Amino acid sequence: MKHGFFCLALSLVYFGYSQNTATYKVAVLKYSGGGDYYANPTALPNLAQFCNQNLGTQISKEVPYVEVGSKDIYLYPFVHMTGHGNVVFSRAEAMNLREYLLAGGFLHIDDNYGMDEYIRSEIKKVFPEYDLQELPSNHELFSVHYKLGGLPKIHEHDGKRPQAFGLFHEGRLVLLYTYETDLSDGWEDQRVHNDPEEKRQQALKMGANILYYVYTR
Numbered sequence: 206m207k208h209g210f211f212c213l214a215l216s217l218v219y220f221g222y223s224q225n226t227a228t229y230k231v232a233v234l235k236y237s238g239g240g241d242y243y244a245n246p247t248a249l250p251n252l253a254q255f256c257n258q259n260l261g262t263q264i265s266k267e268v269p270y271v272e273v274g275s276k277d278i279y280l281y282p283f284v285h286m287t288g289h290g291n292v293v294f295s296r297a298e299a300m301n302l303r304e305y306l307l308a309g310g311f312l313h314i315d316d317n318y319g320m321d322e323y324i325r326s327e328i329k330k331v332f333p334e335y336d337l338q339e340l341p342s343n344h345e346l347f348s349v350h351y352k353l354g355g356l357p358k359i360h361e362h363d364g365k366r367p368q369a370f371g372l373f374h375e376g377r378l379v380l381l382y383t384y385e386t387d388l389s390d391g392w393e394d395q396r397v398h399n400d401p402e403e404k405r406q407q408a409l410k411m412g413a414n415i416l417y418y419v420y421t422r
Contacts, residue, residue, distance in 0.1 A: 235272045370382040
């Protein structure tokens with residue numbers, strides 16, 4: 206019954222999104238292991254403002270933290286996760302996150318440099334039966350609203366190419382993992398990283414595409 210109500214709530218959010226009448230929240234995932242889940246505090250508020258101004262959405266700029274094992278996660282159809290270090294999901298947390306995603310929720314993970322070696326094993330705890338699939342540059346995610354031609358590279362770090370990985374359940378993208386791009390750094394206030402405005406716009410447009418894709422697909 207919980208899942209049915211959640212899917213109904215999501216469908217109402219989708220309708221409200223299309224009618225420009227919905228006010229809803231996104232959240233940041235709080236996890237254990239010592240990694241800085243609280244990194245980039247201005248990122249999602251800025252992305253919400255960008256979407257509200259350019260897509261006509263009404264996303265709240267108040268972005269709460271929600272614990273991965275909490276049932277409160279069901280209050281947010283879109284949850285964002287970032288950090289630089291270790292991530293640990295308990296069995297109960299992994300199961301809670303799995304049920305949330307299967308019920309219609311969505312998780313975007315953005316490696317803020319240093320998370321990759323930890324997060325992949327934790328994703329496997331959530332979906333042991335699925336493998337991450339790299340999304341090609343012609344995937345709809347990169348052109349659903351803004352035509353980007355692939356995942357933008359915001360910060361260099363190791364100089365590797367940016368990659369977007371997805372987990373699909375019954376054809377639906379339930380989890381997006383962005384690697385070697387630092388999208389959420391690009392969403393932050395300009396003074397935080399002193400990124401050129403062109404890079405910030407690339408990051409914000411990619412973030413807008415992710416939200417647009419989630420709420421209209």
